[in-house]
Amino acid sequence: MPYKCQCPSQRIKTHNLKVRSMFKACDGRGTTKIFLSIIYTKIPHQICQHSQHSTPICRSGKCEIHRKCSLMSSLALTPFKAGLFVGKSIIVTGGGTGLGYAIAKELVSLGAKVVIAARRIEVLEAAASEMNKSSQRGGKIYVCQCNVRNEDDIQKLVTFALETMGGIDGLVNNAGGQFVSPVENISARGFKAVVETNLLSCFMLSKEIYNRWWSQQEDRKRSGSIVNIILANKNGFPMMAHSGAARAGVENLTKSMALEWIGRGVRVNCVAPGIIYTESGFANYGEMAGAFLSSVLPCIPAHRCGTAEEVSSLVVFLLSDAAVYITGQNMGVDGGMGQGTIPLRPQDHGASLLPVYGELPMKARL
Ligand SMILES: CCCCCCC/C=C/C(=O)SCCNC(=O)CCNC(=O)[C@H](O)C(C)(C)COP(=O)(O)OP(=O)(O)OC[C@H]1O[C@@H](n2cnc3c(N)ncnc32)[C@H](O)[C@@H]1OP(=O)(O)O
Numbered sequence: 094m095p096y097k098c099q100c101p102s103q104r105i106k107t108h109n110l111k112v113r114s115m116f117k118a119c120d121g122r123g124t125t126k127i128f129l130s131i132i133y134t135k136i137p138h139q140i141c142q143h144s145q146h147s148t149p150i151c152r153s154g155k156c157e158i159h160r161k162c163s164l165m166s167s168l169a170l171t172p173f174k175a176g177l178f179v180g181k182s183i184i185v186t187g188g189g190t191g192l193g194y195a196i197a198k199e200l201v202s203l204g205a206k207v208v209i210a211a212r213r214i215e216v217l218e219a220a221a222s223e224m225n226k227s228s229q230r231g232g233k234i235y236v237c238q239c240n241v242r243n244e245d246d247i248q249k250l251v252t253f254a255l256e257t258m259g260g261i262d263g264l265v266n267n268a269g270g271q272f273v274s275p276v277e278n279i280s281a282r283g284f285k286a287v288v289e290t291n292l293l294s295c296f297m298l299s300k301e302i303y304n305r306w307w308s309q310q311e312d313r314k315r316s317g318s319i320v321n322i323i324l325a326n327k328n329g330f331p332m333m334a335h336s337g338a339a340r341a342g343v344e345n346l347t348k349s350m351a352l353e354w355i356g357r358g359v360r361v362n363c364v365a366p367g368i369i370y371t372e373s374g375f376a377n378y379g380e381m382a383g384a385f386l387s388s389v390l391p392c393i394p395a396h397r398c399g400t401a402e403e404v405s406s407l408v409v410f411l412l413s414d415a416a417v418y419i420t421g422q423n424m425g426v427d428g429g430m431g432q433g434t435i436p437l438r439p440q441d442h443g444a445s446l447l448p449v450y451g452e453l454p455m456k457a458r459l
């Protein structure tokens with residue numbers, strides 16, 4: 094039974110409790126029970142996925158089920174078993190927003206201790222307070238202000254992580270970014286800023302943790318996993334050439350570190366997202382972002398952007414012991430974008446049947 098949305102734009106997507114599987118995966122707090130009971134009693138409430146709504150809306154807006162539905166925004170979406178990361182300590186750079194936020198939130202919901210690090214402390218603190226609501230079995234978020242371009246800050250971050258968490262099992266080098274410019278207009282300082290943000294930072298932080306922690310673990314009881322977030326840009330990255338070059342550097346650095354450190358039980362992999370819709374990420378590009386989305390969506394075989402949760406689940410897998418035989422790899426999460434050089438056109442096939450894992454506003458789909 095479709096729900097009529099009150100949103101001014103009327104651009105809504107309703108679906109009949111598709112969230113069931115999501116809540117099934119969100120083990121703990123009796124959440125599974127709540128949603129299964131909705132399904133069994135066939136109460137015709139619908140969840141509105143409109144991007145303007147921070148919480149789902151039900152038909153009456155007042156009932157008991159609506160109250161329970163509103164728990165959704167504070168729970169993490171995860172396919173992994175509860176408690177998988179209990180006793181694990183992980184650093185996520187750029188963990189206050191976008192992809193880093195989704196990764197940290199999923200980890201803490203699985204019982205990990207997580208330090209999120211970035212430049213804006215107020216953003217980190219707000220994120221931590223929200224994420225700690227998803228925490229399960231001792232999981233906790235700690236915040237540390239850090240400019241990953243600065244070596245002193247990197248050293249302080251590692252000291253903070255070791256002191257607060259008592260060790261480090263995983264690192265997600267996610268902080269990064271760039272600006273849009275044709276090659277000929279990028280200044281040397283601008284190029285350097287982007288290389289420092291994306292490549293030098295990854296080298297400095299990985300090395301610092303290796304020297305001060307992983308290389309010191311004589312009993313080998315604690316192994317390590319590093320996941321470097323790069324970009325799906327194997328064919329170059331026009332208008333962001335500095336970033337393409339830096340990320341290619343990270344990919345190769347990943348392979349070298351993987352080979353050098355495997356003897357110490359440290360695995361190093363890359364995750365290369367395609368076009369992932371994050372409010373914070375796209376906000377960096379202002380009005381250019383809308384035009385970019387319309388032109389790029391037809392070129393993505395999935396005909397939609399990815400979600401932060403779709404990236405996070407691969408990162409969490411690579412951090413976990415299930416990936417213990419995987420190192421030196423670069424894995425794409427790109428809706429098929431990296432597979433072809435001839436862009437698929439919208440008329441080649443209709444709307445993609447790929448389901449969405451996580452939330453995605455209509456403007457981020459074709
Ligand atoms: C059109 C939509 C595209 C969608 C792409 C989708 C795929 C990718 C998505 C993402 O990556 S989402 C993440 C986006 N997040 C960010 O980019 C945030 C991080 N980025 C930054 O902080 C900056 O871009 C930076 C350059 C890495 C750092 O900037 P900052 O201002 O701190 O650098 P400075 O050291 O102060 O300046 C150095 C140098 O850089 C020049 N510069 C900085 N910004 C620009 C700009 N927008 N345009 C041109 N030049 C820029 C700056 O002018 C300095 O050079 P000089 O002027 O001194 O020569």
Ligand SMILES: NC(=O)C1=CN([C@@H]2O[C@H](COP(=O)(O)OP(=O)(O)OC[C@H]3O[C@@H](n4cnc5c(N)ncnc54)[C@H](OP(=O)(O)O)[C@@H]3O)[C@@H](O)[C@H]2O)C=CC1
Pocket residue numbers: 186187188189190191192193210211212213214216239240241242267268269270271290322323324325365366367368369370371373374375377
């Ligand atoms: N969204 C997408 O489509 C894609 C994103 N990526 C990459 O994934 C990563 C996350 O992107 P996304 O979440 O979308 O975008 P965001 O802009 O939300 O994330 C970037 C994060 O990095 C932090 N950061 C940037 N520069 C620094 C710095 N010098 N020191 C410390 N922290 C820094 C920012 O925090 P603060 O400003 O507070 O420092 C912010 O939290 C980035 O590396 C991005 O390039 C890759 C492919 C596609």
